[in-house]
Amino acid sequence: MQHNIVETGFAYSLRPITLDDAQFIIDVRLEDKERNKFVHKISQDVNLQVNWLNKYFETPNDYYFVIENNITGEKEGLISVYNIENNVAELGRWVIKKGSMAAIESMKLLYDVAFNKLNLNELYTKTVEDNTAVVNFHKSINAKLKQILVDEFELEGKKYNAVEQFIDKEHYFLNVKNVLEEKSLKIFQRNLRIALGSFEFHHIGVATKNIEKEFKGYALLGYSKEASFSGDENQGVRGLFITAKDQPRLELLENLENSSTLNFWLKQGIKMYHFGYLVNDIEKTYDIFTTRLRAKVVSPMKESQYFGKRICFLVLNNMFMIELIEE
Amino acid sequence: MSKTEEILQIISDITSQPIEHLRENQDKVGLWDSFNTVEIVFALEEKFGVTFSQDDIANLTTISAIISKVEK
Numbered sequence: 001m002q003h004n005i006v007e008t009g010f011a012y013s014l015r016p017i018t019l020d021d022a023q024f025i026i027d028v029r030l031e032d033k034e035r036n037k038f039v040h041k042i043s044q045d046v047n048l049q050v051n052w053l054n055k056y057f058e059t060p061n062d063y064y065f066v067i068e069n070n071i072t073g074e075k076e077g078l079i080s081v082y083n084i085e086n087n088v089a090e091l092g093r094w095v096i097k098k099g100s101m102a103a104i105e106s107m108k109l110l111y112d113v114a115f116n117k118l119n120l121n122e123l124y125t126k127t128v129e130d131n132t133a134v135v136n137f138h139k140s141i142n143a144k145l146k147q148i149l150v151d152e153f154e155l156e157g158k159k160y161n162a163v164e165q166f167i168d169k170e171h172y173f174l175n176v177k178n179v180l181e182e183k184s185l186k187i188f189q190r191n192l193r194i195a196l197g198s199f200e201f202h203h204i205g206v207a208t209k210n211i212e213k214e215f216k217g218y219a220l221l222g223y224s225k226e227a228s229f230s231g232d233e234n235q236g237v238r239g240l241f242i243t244a245k246d247q248p249r250l251e252l253l254e255n256l257e258n259s260s261t262l263n264f265w266l267k268q269g270i271k272m273y274h275f276g277y278l279v280n281d282i283e284k285t286y287d288i289f290t291t292r293l294r295a296k297v298v299s300p301m302k303e304s305q306y307f308g309k310r311i312c313f314l315v316l317n318n319m320f321m322i323e324l325i326e327e
Numbered sequence: 328m329s330k331t332e333e334i335l336q337i338i339s340d341i342t343s344q345p346i347e348h349l350r351e352n353q354d355k356v357g358l359w360d361s362f363n364t365v366e367i368v369f370a371l372e373e374k375f376g377v378t379f380s381q382d383d384i385a386n387l388t389t390i391s392a393i394i395s396k397v398e399k
Contacts, residue, residue: 034356096361099385101368103361133360140362183365190369194378 002057005065005117007109010188012102014065014079014109017056021066022049024075028095038131039095040155063113064093067106070188071195071292076100079110087121089114094125094134101187107141108180115169124166128153138165142176195288198280202325203241203249205274207265211240211254218242218250229306235299236261239306251276274313276323282310285324289314295322330375331394337374338390341366353390371397 007014017025026049029042042049056064061084067077077096081089091110096103114120124146127134139145143165152162167176193199208214215225222244231238236259240252255262265273279285282301289295298321299313309326316322328336339346342359352358359367364387368379375397379387387393 097381099381099383101365101384104365133357136360137362140360183362186369187365190372 001060001062003063005063005113007065007113007117008070009105009109010184011070011191012076012105012109012184013068013070014106014113015068017053017064017066017078019050019053021075022046022053024066025049025053025078028075028078028097032098035095035131038128038134038155038160061089063118065110065113067096067102067109069100069102069191071191071288073292076102077106079106081110081114081118081120081123084118084120087119089118089120089123091123091125101191103137104141104180105184105187108177108184111167111172111176111180115172120169122166122168124164126152126162126164128155129161129163135163135165141167141180142171143167144171192288196279196281196285198278198327199285200278201248202276202278203251204272205251205253205276205321205323206271207262207273208252208254208271209266211238211252214252215240215242218244218252222247223250227306231256232305234302234305274321274323276325278325278327280327282312282324282326286312286314289316289322289324293317330398333374334371334394334397335390337370338367338393341370349390353394355390356388358390367393 003016005014005016023046026042026044026046029039030036030044056062062080062082064080065078066075067079068074069076077100078093079091080093081091083090096106111123114123125138125143126149127138129135129148144167146164146166149162149164151159153160206214223242224244226241226243226249228240229238233256236256237253238256239254241249242252243249253262286301290297294317295314297312298315301310301312304311304325307325311323311325313321313323335346335349338349338359342363344358349358364384367387368384371393372378377397379396383396387396
């Protein structure tokens, strides 16, 4: 059916399927011969797929989603919930592109949609018994076995038993969600690390009214001076990097005369106000953070007098600020 | 311990299958599901300092394929 449910996770999101996805459905459904042994055949004719989608748009209680990678924007799979009856529904049409890491989070996102947005009480799946990879996947995420349905599927003229597995709402929130969420976060962090190439912590930025006075406090904690810059006109600040064994590098910053760069933080009594990261490709990193990860630009790319390279400041959607420093 | 033995140990720990069984079925597809694939990728990347591409992961379907990829 036509719907407008979007569910955004760490690494992947679900969005409603559209007619523009017809070719993708064919491509992803036909790419894996091994997997195709266990699913109904589809035609390579995109017009037939468009016709099927047009019928689907008119079918009530049927929610079909495309799984998209939040970092690359690429489509990586499909998943649906349908046959809704008495707050119980079937999960299916689940296909993931070969080599994609979207399996775990796409499942989590669909369960979140089912239980939080559609207010369902149970989701079940029916898998060809011989398709052990999928049966075992559901088992791995703590799905319960409901029953074996004899000769439930007919593929290429041959009958197959189906394994019916299910997760109810209470079980999901108690025993499943946290496991899927933890794995999803790890997958996101891996995907991001690969996409960025290099993203190395460099310092914590500290707003001060007077660098020297502030330094005396940190000296008590073992810090010593590493390097200073007397006046960065581009940023309106002067600064001092300080380091200590087993503690993060700090960048103490002070407004230049007639500059108000740090006033926002100083007025609120906030000292530590940004993390700085060295990046290989600042333009690519800037693009990923601003277009894919919804970060906002606070200070666009400009030359840092201290680093002699470009830097920029971005605010993440938790309102925390980061500095990207070109390596 | 050789790299092959280390790989077998990692997969055995993740899939809870005896090492002997894995050793005898090095070319068999379907010894683990996609949930375990994620665990195997994380463990191998951490242990051997490698990063697998999407194409690599698509082909890590057997123990032989994993050994061959890690030893490259």
